[in-house]
Amino acid sequence: MIKAISRGGQFGAFSKATAQAIPPPSASVLVPATLPPSSKPLVEIDRALLTSDSLGKAVSSINNFGVISGPGVTTQVRFAHTDVKVPDFTAYRRDSTKSPTSDNDKSLGSRAAFSYLFTAGSLAGAIYGGKGIVHAFVTSMSASADVLAVSTIEVKLSAIPEGQCVTFKWRGKPLFIRHRTQEEISRERAVPLSDLRDPQEDEVRVQKPEWLVVLGVCTHLGCVPIANAGDFGGYYCPCHGSHYDASGRIRKGPAPLNLEVPKYAFTDPDTVLVG
Amino acid sequence: MAAAVGRISASRLLKTNSSLAPFQVCSLSTAHSWTRGRKLLWTSIGVVAGGAGALFLALETSVKATDIELHPPKLPWDHKKILGGYDHRSVRRGWEVYKNVCAACHSMRYLCYRDLVGATHTEAEAKAEAEEQMIEDGPNDVGEMFKRPGKLSDHVPSPYPNEEAARAANGGAYPPDLSYIIPARHGGEDYVFHLLTGYHEPPAGVALREGLHYNPYFVGGAIGMAQALYSEIIEYEDGTPATQSQLAKDVTNFLAWAAFPELEERKQVGIKSIALLSILLFATLYLKRFRFSVMKTRKIQYNPPKKDV
Amino acid sequence: MGLAGTIYQTLFRRSSTAAITIVIGAYATERIIDEGSTLLWKNYNKGKLWDDIKHKYEK
Numbered sequence: 001m002i003k004a005i006s007r008g009g010q011f012g013a014f015s016k017a018t019a020q021a022i023p024p025p026s027a028s029v030l031v032p033a034t035l036p037p038s039s040k041p042l043v044e045i046d047r048a049l050l051t052s053d054s055l056g057k058a059v060s061s062i063n064n065f066g067v068i069s070g071p072g073v074t075t076q077v078r079f080a081h082t083d084v085k086v087p088d089f090t091a092y093r094r095d096s097t098k099s100p101t102s103d104n105d106k107s108l109g110s111r112a113a114f115s116y117l118f119t120a121g122s123l124a125g126a127i128y129g130g131k132g133i134v135h136a137f138v139t140s141m142s143a144s145a146d147v148l149a150v151s152t153i154e155v156k157l158s159a160i161p162e163g164q165c166v167t168f169k170w171r172g173k174p175l176f177i178r179h180r181t182q183e184e185i186s187r188e189r190a191v192p193l194s195d196l197r198d199p200q201e202d203e204v205r206v207q208k209p210e211w212l213v214v215l216g217v218c219t220h221l222g223c224v225p226i227a228n229a230g231d232f233g234g235y236y237c238p239c240h241g242s243h244y245d246a247s248g249r250i251r252k253g254p255a256p257l258n259l260e261v262p263k264y265a266f267t268d269p270d271t272v273l274v275g
Numbered sequence: 276m277a278a279a280v281g282r283i284s285a286s287r288l289l290k291t292n293s294s295l296a297p298f299q300v301c302s303l304s305t306a307h308s309w310t311r312g313r314k315l316l317w318t319s320i321g322v323v324a325g326g327a328g329a330l331f332l333a334l335e336t337s338v339k340a341t342d343i344e345l346h347p348p349k350l351p352w353d354h355k356k357i358l359g360g361y362d363h364r365s366v367r368r369g370w371e372v373y374k375n376v377c378a379a380c381h382s383m384r385y386l387c388y389r390d391l392v393g394a395t396h397t398e399a400e401a402k403a404e405a406e407e408q409m410i411e412d413g414p415n416d417v418g419e420m421f422k423r424p425g426k427l428s429d430h431v432p433s434p435y436p437n438e439e440a441a442r443a444a445n446g447g448a449y450p451p452d453l454s455y456i457i458p459a460r461h462g463g464e465d466y467v468f469h470l471l472t473g474y475h476e477p478p479a480g481v482a483l484r485e486g487l488h489y490n491p492y493f494v495g496g497a498i499g500m501a502q503a504l505y506s507e508i509i510e511y512e513d514g515t516p517a518t519q520s521q522l523a524k525d526v527t528n529f530l531a532w533a534a535f536p537e538l539e540e541r542k543q544v545g546i547k548s549i550a551l552l553s554i555l556l557f558a559t560l561y562l563k564r565f566r567f568s569v570m571k572t573r574k575i576q577y578n579p580p581k582k583d584v
Numbered sequence: 585m586g587l588a589g590t591i592y593q594t595l596f597r598r599s600s601t602a603a604i605t606i607v608i609g610a611y612a613t614e615r616i617i618d619e620g621s622t623l624l625w626k627n628y629n630k631g632k633l634w635d636d637i638k639h640k641y642e643k
Contacts, residue, residue, distance in 0.1 A: 113591045118558050120561065123606045400641060
């Protein structure tokens with residue numbers, strides 16, 4: 001209120017005056033209200049006049065006069081125009097507030113719920129639609145069906161005789177599948193870990209003891225090793241002389257690591273699915 | 276267009292005139308000042324131009340004797356209905372027809388065996404279909420190409436290695452690739468069906484070159500492809516009677532599926548989109564009215580002060 | 585205060601509950617539309633879809 005008065009400038013006197021009594025305005029000039037000190041106030045005030053609303057309500061019993069005041073507006077005095085025809089806005093009003101005698105506070109909950117339900121509904125729909133669009137763009141970055149179709153290879157194991165290693169082409173790299181003999185298995189299982197450069201037990205490198213599945217890429221500089229050659233009966237890389245055993249583990253030469261074991265699974269006893 | 280509008284209406288469009296609409300339309304016309312003769316002249320020009328246009332359109336769309344082509348009538352395909360998907364039993368039979376009849380001359384080089392999985396065949400069946408064919412692969416260790424049984428990832432093999440070989444084997448006519456033949460021909464499914472079933476003896480007066488066949492649905496009427504579908508030419512595995520029109524319907528359904536395998540997913544996304552967007556439409560309409568009610572229920576009036584006060 | 589008033593008081597009065605309501609509503613919308621459209625699709629194309637005939641070919 002103090003702020004309003006200070007902002008009100010020359011109208012400050014009026015806004016103060018309305019707290020007690022307002023004379024009907026004359027046509028051209030507003031005269032500051034002067035009150036006889038002993039007279040009874042025209043309007044009984046039972047609450048603090050903090051807003052323009054309460055100010056307006058306080059003087060509403062006086063004909064054709066209203067006050068707007070507050071930090072957001074310049075203080076102004078309005079005349080209620082009787083010469084303005086107000087259009088019928090009933091179409092924009094809700095049924096519960098149409099009657100002049102309705103208690104609008106009571107229907108506030110249902111009115112608010114209605115509007116919020118529409119907001120919530122459209123937001124929920126927008127989230128669903130947005131999710132679909134994001135999903136479409138993100139999945140467009142994943143591998144296409146033809147790439148996925150050649151990313152796995154199925155190998156019939158019955159075609160590989162015991163003691164033989166067969167090379168397949170998989171994702172552009174050679175893939176060794178070796179049918180190990182019982183003698184090779186027992187030999188590799190007996191190797192102590194302390195003898196190995198890259199210590200790994202044979203049990204963790206194979207799923208079934210008789211089948212070894214490794215990538216045929218030497219871990220030194222990427223040559224393709226030769227099967228059933230070298231000092232340890234496994235693989236021998238001709239480029240720089242790395243020797244691997246029948247479990248694909250590095251035993252001698254410059255290579256630092258064992259041959260890589262790809263992800264594979266036995267779909268049935270006769271078929272292995274690599275990739 | 277904008278210039279023409281500007282010339283006719285000039286500044287009158289900008290004039291704010293809140294009086295009744297018909298008067299405003301009248302005042303937009305520039306013809307009210309014309310003489311009677313001028314109005315008559317322009318009316319006659321309009322009638323003549325309109326009549327000439329209508330005549331031109333009628334002649335344009337009429338059947339011409341020089342264009343010996345029969346337009347195929349429309350058939351009620353399942354997948355052409357708004358919510359319709361493919362008849363997968365028919366598509367499966369169509370694959371049999373393609374494999375046993377069409378594949379002798381026509382390639383489908385964009386179709387893979389893996390595409391059949393989940394549409395016409397189970398994975399095991401599709402693998403078996405692929406393994407029937409020998410696919411060229413390689414090069415092997417010694418740099419030579421070799422043949423191996425097909426895999427799911429392989430494309431359907433073509434009957435000829437290249438277009439020249441296909442032309443040489445078919446008297447100069449090139450059997451087109453069938454992967455996308457349905458969208459590639461006017462009339463789509465209807466055309467393919469009627470082409471396959473429309474062979475008959477050439478009418479009197481039509482002379483055909485050696486090696487050509489008469490088909491009224493083919494442009495020009497003379498087609499290099501001989502009639503391929505006869506009743507009972509193959510036997511369906513599901514026991515459906517293999518009449519000529521059944522064979523043609525099935526292979527057309529199959530070709531439509533091969534060209535648009537995503538049709539069913541597309542239509543389902545369409546159903547979802549329409550459901551969601553209609554919810555959003557009504558919500559948006561309500562919210563617009565709700566938000567704008569503050570603006571719409573306000574009246575601003577300015578009464579200029581009288582000068583003599 | 586009827587049902588609508590209760591909904592307003594419990595769900596939308598506070599921004600936090602309103603946000604949770606909207607997220608749950610989005611999930612419910614997705615489920616309803618997805619399931620509903622699949623149901624419509626399967627009913628309309630009954631007997632023709634691969635799902636309807638695959639039992640004949642699977643062992």
